Amino acid sequence: MVHVAYLMLLLPLAGFLVLLTVGRRVGDPIAGWIGTAAVGGSFVVACIVFAGLLGLPADQRLVVHNYYTWFASGGLSVPVGTQVDPLSMTMCLFITGVSALIHLYSIGYMKADRDYSKFFVYMNLFVFSMLLLVLANNLVLTFVGWEGVGVCSYFLIAFWFERDTAASAGKKAMIYNRIGDAGFLLAIFLIFFKTGTVSYESGPGGGIFGQLSHLGGGTATVVVLLLLLAAAGKSAQIPLFNWLPDAMEGPTPVSALIHAATMVTAGVYLLCRMNPVLHLTAHGMTVIAVIGTATAFVAATIACAQQDIKRVLAFSTVSQIGYMMLAVGSGAYTAAIFLMVMHAFFKALLFLGAGSVIHGLEDEQDLKRMGALRRYMRWTTVTFSIGWLAIIGIPPLSGFWAKGDVLDNAFAHYPGLWVVALLTAVLTAYYMSRLEVLTFGDEPRWDTVGPHGEPAHHTPHEAPLIMLVPLVVLAVLSLFGEVINLPWAHTHSLNSFLAPVFSADQYVDGLTTTRQWVLGLADAVAAVVGAVFAVILWRGAAVDKPAWEPAFLQRVWYWDDAYDLVIGRPSQRLAAFCAWVIDGRIIDGAVNGVAHLAKVTGTAARRLQTGYARNYALGIALGMALLVAFMLSRTWWG
Amino acid sequence: MSLSGAWYLGLAAIVFIIGAIGLLVRRNVLIMFMCIELMLNAANLTFVTFSRMLGDIGGQAVVFFVLVVAAAEVVVGLGIVVTNFRRRATTVADDLDALKG
Numbered sequence: 001m002v003h004v005a006y007l008m009l010l011l012p013l014a015g016f017l018v019l020l021t022v023g024r025r026v027g028d029p030i031a032g033w034i035g036t037a038a039v040g041g042s043f044v045v046a047c048i049v050f051a052g053l054l055g056l057p058a059d060q061r062l063v064v065h066n067y068y069t070w071f072a073s074g075g076l077s078v079p080v081g082t083q084v085d086p087l088s089m090t091m092c093l094f095i096t097g098v099s100a101l102i103h104l105y106s107i108g109y110m111k112a113d114r115d116y117s118k119f120f121v122y123m124n125l126f127v128f129s130m131l132l133l134v135l136a137n138n139l140v141l142t143f144v145g146w147e148g149v150g151v152c153s154y155f156l157i158a159f160w161f162e163r164d165t166a167a168s169a170g171k172k173a174m175i176y177n178r179i180g181d182a183g184f185l186l187a188i189f190l191i192f193f194k195t196g197t198v199s200y201e202s203g204p205g206g207g208i209f210g211q212l213s214h215l216g217g218g219t220a221t222v223v224v225l226l227l228l229l230a231a232a233g234k235s236a237q238i239p240l241f242n243w244l245p246d247a248m249e250g251p252t253p254v255s256a257l258i259h260a261a262t263m264v265t266a267g268v269y270l271l272c273r274m275n276p277v278l279h280l281t282a283h284g285m286t287v288i289a290v291i292g293t294a295t296a297f298v299a300a301t302i303a304c305a306q307q308d309i310k311r312v313l314a315f316s317t318v319s320q321i322g323y324m325m326l327a328v329g330s331g332a333y334t335a336a337i338f339l340m341v342m343h344a345f346f347k348a349l350l351f352l353g354a355g356s357v358i359h360g361l362e363d364e365q366d367l368k369r370m371g372a373l374r375r376y377m378r379w380t381t382v383t384f385s386i387g388w389l390a391i392i393g394i395p396p397l398s399g400f401w402a403k404g405d406v407l408d409n410a411f412a413h414y415p416g417l418w419v420v421a422l423l424t425a426v427l428t429a430y431y432m433s434r435l436e437v438l439t440f441g442d443e444p445r446w447d448t449v450g451p452h453g454e455p456a457h458h459t460p461h462e463a464p465l466i467m468l469v470p471l472v473v474l475a476v477l478s479l480f481g482e483v484i485n486l487p488w489a490h491t492h493s494l495n496s497f498l499a500p501v502f503s504a505d506q507y508v509d510g511l512t513t514t515r516q517w518v519l520g521l522a523d524a525v526a527a528v529v530g531a532v533f534a535v536i537l538w539r540g541a542a543v544d545k546p547a548w549e550p551a552f553l554q555r556v557w558y559w560d561d562a563y564d565l566v567i568g569r570p571s572q573r574l575a576a577f578c579a580w581v582i583d584g585r586i587i588d589g590a591v592n593g594v595a596h597l598a599k600v601t602g603t604a605a606r607r608l609q610t611g612y613a614r615n616y617a618l619g620i621a622l623g624m625a626l627l628v629a630f631m632l633s634r635t636w637w638g
Numbered sequence: 639m640s641l642s643g644a645w646y647l648g649l650a651a652i653v654f655i656i657g658a659i660g661l662l663v664r665r666n667v668l669i670m671f672m673c674i675e676l677m678l679n680a681a682n683l684t685f686v687t688f689s690r691m692l693g694d695i696g697g698q699a700v701v702f703f704v705l706v707v708a709a710a711e712v713v714v715g716l717g718i719v720v721t722n723f724r725r726r727a728t729t730v731a732d733d734l735d736a737l738k739g
Contacts, residue, residue, distance in 0.1 A: 609739025613670070613731050617661050 001052025002063045004045060005084045008092060009135065011042040012128040016121060023117030032107035035120030039103050039127050043096035046089075053089055061086055061500055064137050064202040075196050083137035083200060087337070087501040090494070091134040091269060094341045098261045098348050099127045101470035105352050106253040108466040109359060119159065119251065126152035130262050134269060138199040139188045139208075142270070146184065146234065149263045150177045156254040157247045169246035176243040180233015180267075187226035191277075194219055200273065209276045220277055224284030227274055228291065231267025235321045238295045242560055244318055248310040252355030255310060260317045260351050261344035268324045268340055272333045275502055279331070289329025289410070293417040293424075296322025298557060300427035304434070305553035308365045309354045312435050316391065317347055319424060323406045326421060331506035332409035334495045335402075338485045341494075342402040345481050346390040349474035353384035356467055357439060360460035361446055367435065368543045369454065372444040376460040379468050381440050383475040388436045390478040392429035393527040395520075401482040404523045405507075411519055412508055422526055429530025437538045445543065487516070646687040654680035667719050667729045671712065678708045 015038025023031045053061055066081035082088075103123060110119050129148025136142040150173075158170025192198050194214045199207040215223060231237065236244035247259045258264070271278060271288065278285060296319045303315035320343050327336035358365055360377055374381040390399040403425065411418040446457040462468075485494035495507060537548065555561065657676030664670055682701045689697030723729055 606739030609737065611735030611738030613734070614662050621658055621662065 001048050001055070002084050003065065005049050005063070005065070005082050005135065006067070007045045008042050008049065008096065009082070009128060009131050011038045011045065012124045012131065014038060015124040016128060019117055019121045019124060023121055026117070028111060028113075028116040029107050031117035031120050032103070032110070035124050036100060036103040036107060038124055039096060040100040042127065042131070043093075043100045046092045046096045049084060050089055050093060053084060053086070058496075058500055062201065066137070066202070070141070076192060076198070077203070078138060078140045078198060079203070080141060081137040081199075081202070082135040083202065084135070085501055086498045087269075087272060088134045090337060090341065090498065092131060094344050095127070095130055095134065095262050098344050098474075099123075099130075099257055101473055102253050102257040102261075102348060102352065105256075105355070105467050105470040106251075108464045109253050109355055110251065113251075115159070119156075122152050122155045122159070123254075123257070126156070126258060126263070130266070133266055137202055138197075139191065140198050142273075143181075143184060143188065146230075146266060146270075147181065149258070149266060150174070150181070150234070153177075153247070153258050153263055156258060157250040159250055159254065163249070166249040169243075169249040172246050173243040176240045177233045180230045180240055183226040183229030183233070184270075187223050187230065190219065190223055190226065191215070208274075212276055212280060215277060215280060220280035221284045224271075224274075224278055224281050225287065227270060227277075228284070228288055231271055231325070232291065233267070234270075235264050235267030235325070236295075236318045237267070237291055237322065237325060238298065241295060241299065241318050242556065242563070245311050245314040245556070248308070248314050252310065252351060252358060255314070256348045256351030256355065259314065260347040264317060264321060265324065265340045265344070268321065268328060268336055271325075271328045272336060272502070275333050275505070278328070285329050285331060286414075287329070289326050289414055289417055292322045292325025292327075292329055293410075293414075293420050294322070295319070296326065296424045297420050297427070300424045300431065302553050302556050303431040304427060305549040306431075307367050307549075307554075309357065309367055309370070309435065309439065310351075310365055312367070312431060313347070313350055313354060316350075316428065316432065317343075319428065320347065320391070323403060323421065323424075326410050326417060327406040330406075330409040330413045332405065332508070333502040333505050334485070334498050334507040335405035335409050337498060338494055339402040339406055341484075342390070342398040342478070342481050345474055345477040346387045346399055349383060349387035349471065349478055350391065352467070352471055352474065353380050353387060356380040356463040356471065357384075357460075359463055359467070362457050364446060364457060366450075366454075367438040369446050369450055369457075370439045370444075371442050371446065371543075372440070373460055374440040377462045379462060379471065383468075383471040384440070385436065386475040386478050388432050392432050392531055393425060393523055394531075395524050396482070398478050398480075398482040400523065400527070401486060404520050405485070405487075407523055408516060408519050409506070409508055413506070422522060425523060425526040426530040429527045430534045433531040433534035434538050437535055438543065441535075442539060643687050643691040646683060650680045650683040650687065653677075653683070665730045665732055667722075667731050667734075670731060671715055671719075675708065675712075678704060 015035050018038075019031055019034055023034075026034070053063070056063075063084040064081060065084075066079040068080055070078045070080045072078070103120070106119065106123065110116050113119065126149060129145045129152060131145070133142055133145025133149060136145060154170045154174045157173050158167050161167045161170070188198060191208055195205070195208050195211040197203055197205060197207055197211070201207040201209040205211050212220075229240075232240045244259060244264065248255055250259070278288075299315045299318035299322060303312050303319065306312045306315060320339070324336040324339050324343075327333070327339060356377065357370065357373060357380060360373070360380070361370065364370065386397070390397040393400040393403045395401075407418060407421055407425070410421050446460070448456055450456075463471075483491070485492045499505065537545070552558065654677050657673040657680060660673035660676065661670050664673065682704055685697040685701050685704070689695060719729060722734065726733065728734075
């Protein structure tokens with residue numbers, strides 16, 4: 001049953017092609033249903049393949065299919081092939097599952113949008129690219145998927161491109177990702193240079209993982225740092241995280257699917273996939289852990305001061321991916337994947353819930369203009385609150401277990417980073433509770449004219465059924481998803497399932513020691529402290545507390561401003577210099593100079609053309625005289 | 639008594655120079671034509687002289703070609719002069735400076 005894995009890829013691709021050709025004609029809502037059916041079908045295939053994979057003995061769960069050779073040149077041979085193993089399977093299951101739910105949601109959310117069918121065209125192409133990324137059996141094909149999701153992300157961020165902010169947010173995402181992609185490419189080159197292959201663990205010599213001895217010491221560190229750069233671009237880590245909050249200009253389902261649940265975790269996936277290489281370099285691992293922790297903390301502080309509901313969630317996503325990076329850096333790949341899957345559930349839920357709020361409040365995204373929505377949007381409130389409790393890590397919801405795993409493993413390797421990570425957990429609880437209170441608690445603030453003259457909104461309405469179904473499903477998954485990896489004997493199935501892939505896993509789990517009980521308790525206390533503090537602080541009608549929203553945090557630690565100052569302005573000046581001096585003076589000067597020279601010569605030479613026949617005759621006569629004189633001189637003196 | 643070849647060549651040179659100077663200094667197109675004819679015939683005289691001096695009939699044969707070409711040139715040239723006179727009522731060469739740069 002495993003051999004039908006290619007259908008997972010082909011269904012979204014077929015959906016993409018069908019929608020591309022007839023999407024506009026069938027329109028709303030059939031185009032949406034076609035897209036959803038394609039991805040839903042892909043999920044069904046994923047389940048079938050999963051069942052097939054489970055049927056194999058644990059040590060044989062690596063099924064590689066090479067369909068054909070894409071290109072071969074010298075020692076380089078790049079096959080188009082899939083690799084079904086526990087890691088790619090886990091990814092495929094949650095990618096297709098969450099994608100199907102979000103496609104379903106989008107049928108309602110995108111209703112009456114001018115480019116309804118185009119939206120699903122991009123979404124299906126995205127799912128195809130994402131599956132290609134995780135199913136590819138070599139780095140080059142993974143890179144194709146990597147670029148595919150990048151370009152879909154660009155299309156979808158800039159989906160409402162007539163808005164200036166959306167268009168430039170798309171460009172920003174593209175450019176930041178380019179920087180990361182350069183790292184990815186260099187890593188591929190270096191790996192190929194050293195091992196002579198780009199396949200993970202198939203092909204001659206057992207692929208990259210079969211030739212780790214060629215990646216001795218320094219090489220592995222460089223490879224890992226380049227891969228980290230790639231991951232920082234795609235997964236929005238320091239120093240390339242700034243594009244993700246701006247990506248919220250896209251439609252909310254896009255934020256939920258691409259910029260929270262799936263694509264942004266691709267960097268974490270890549271690092272997990274390359275875990276045998278990571279294991280070669282302790283320095284590289286430390287850098288990953290530090291970058292992850294720093295990102296988690298910085299993004300969490302920023303999220304505390306944001307006003308836009310989607311921007312809070314965006315920084316929260318950056319922060320959570322930072323946790324995943326910390327887990328990778330701690331060598332606890334299982335913890336990273338566990339948090340990735342749980343995060344996909346609850347963050348997609350939170351984003352879709354936010355979408356429902358935005359939908360109900362006539363495109364209002366300002367937290368300060370919400371409030372009391374619990375009375376009008378009951379389903380949204382209940383499901384969103386489950387997501388809220390999950391992400392802040394209240395036991396026994398999924399977030400508690402997933403984040404707890406990350407923190408446990410961080411404590412085992414980097415106690416210093418663990419302190420920061422725990423502090424980040426408090427901040428997470430704080431900003432998410434602030435969001436929850438401002439959105440659903442207290443009295444309405446949307447029924448009056450806003451401080452900047454925003455018109456009052458109508459009474460909010462609950463989202464249609466088609467948007468509520470995904471919310472409920474994701475809420476259930478956020479509540480009970482943790483059953484795949486509970487810390488007791490026989491219950492950490494995810495860990496044992498992934499074990500063959502993560503040969504070098506240093507994952508620790510199990511509530512066996514007092515220390516782990518204490519750590520778990522600390523997580524829960526951190527969540528409660530942050531949440532209680534936020535609820536006390538943000539209750540009540542006064543929502544303007546400048547002291548708690550310092551400009552430093554609102555302006556994202558002046559990160560964008562710093563880039564603007566260090567890179568943006570000098571680049572602009574360089575561009576202006578090139579445009580006006582190099583191009584304008586030197587290059588144009590040369591071109592115009594040649595033309596000018598011809599003109600001057602022509603003006604001077606035209607005087608010779610008098611039009612008088614006698615002048616020409618005189619010229620001929622003089623020429624002849626010269627000729628004769630020359631010949632005579634040759635005769636006389638020659 | 640017979641004159642030596644040099645006399646003929648000297649005459650030809652003088653006639654040629656008269657023709658060339660006439661071509662350069664006169665303004666009337668018809669006179670300029672006559673000057674060209676002078677130059678051509680000076681050349682003819684040279685050809686015949688050398689033919690005679692060197693005992694080669696080829697030089698005299700060339701003269702016939704020159705005469706034919708000169709006749710053809712006069713036909714075309716006079717045609718242009720007459721047509722131009724009809725349009726512009728002038729035979730002064732300096733008035734015909736439409737090709738001035």
